[in-house]
Amino acid sequence: MTGSIMGTVPVEARAAALIAEARPDADADYLAYAVLAGLRGDLVDHLTQRGGMTLERVRAGVLAHTHAVLTGSAPPADLVSPPAGCDDAR
Template sequence: MVSERADVVRNRAAVLRSAETLFGHEDPSRVTLARIAQSANVGKATVLRHFGDVSGVVEAVLAPRVSALRDAALTGGPPLGPGAPAREGMHAYADALFDFVLDNRTLIRALEGRRPHAYYANPASQFWISELGRRIHAADPAADADYLAHAVFTAMRADVIDYLRLEQGMTTDRIRAGLHTLLP
């Protein structure tokens, strides 16, 4: 196994730190590869080589958080992990996804606006939707689990949650309760 050079590892970490800082403090639509590179003190080509585009950078920043939630859902303890009654597991999973979006909404908003269907097409979202559909089906085999999984996932878009909180004055508790009413 070939290990990465120290400067490659250092540059990658600097890019990820810089991107996280920029997305945490600025309008996600204004964060560019050039700004990430400048903030990380690396060339734009370095960022392109490692991540491809801004969406690749965002996905890399989110990757450890995505893995932690995926692991908890697949192998963690109940009710989020295996072993809980189906309906309880479905609701625990919806809560975990909602919390994930709340905690990562600036990064998720950066993905939502970068390319068509980015919110739904990235591998993490495809897993979230599939797992939500599986849990909905387990809780109610007669439900249209695929449709409901997409509808509930859409209701958890970061831009939707931000709009409801900031423009409509809804509390996160109210939004969370509303999401649960969408589940069978």
Template sequence: MPDDELLKIGATPPRERADAARNREKILQAAAKLFEKHGVTRVSMDQVAVEARVGKGTVFRRFGDKSGLAVALLDDRERELQQAILSGPPPLGPDAPADVRLIAFVEAYAAFLDANVDLIHVSETASPGARYRIGSYQLWHRHVTILLAKARPDLDADYLAHAILAPLSADLHKALDYPSERAASGAVALTKLVLTGATSGP
């Protein structure tokens, strides 16, 4: 089953020692509090360490840099969407036609992006090509590829999945600063064009 493949990409991380898990949770709670109060770009890793009452080295060893911290903070929020895709009710869940599920996913991810754009932006722009290396993008891309291949087996689903996800990048969202409704409707319109468009000239 294709959704089994998604389960492997979005697998739950291995268990940690109790003290390590407590430190991780303290750091994430401190980061979330500071990011919400001051904005992601105005908060340093040193400030997170002070707020969490842990050593600066602990923060850097656990998360590497602010992009790693952003990815970790996003993890729980992303898992809610992942679970809706894998086992939730239609239209996001498995019991809906592939084209309907694809449009529902684009709508859901557009809303997720709008709600978490600063964190996603940090995680996606830490280095050139960072967006395409993070596990969440790989999962979203594979999900779109699977649905598109089912709905339109005549298309290059792997390539066009990138095209569908392209307008849902945090960098573009912030640069264009469109109202959330316009960004979502545009992404859905593009997806519908891919689903219904011709594959050759007249």
């Protein structure tokens, strides 16, 4: 899972830097890969096509997981709630 979001900085390195800033006590390199794994296209396809989840539910799950990794607590409801007008049953 390699890509670039800020010039020539790989996505994983940028994510690790942000995680290290938020959680200096954590293994930022590992957590960067763990968080980014939730965004893999094959996983999203599996969850939506075989798991019957909507993209909004997958999005909410990725946000909740990332929040828990970075803070150690449950995310606020407004962070993982589907956007207004979306009737996604969880």
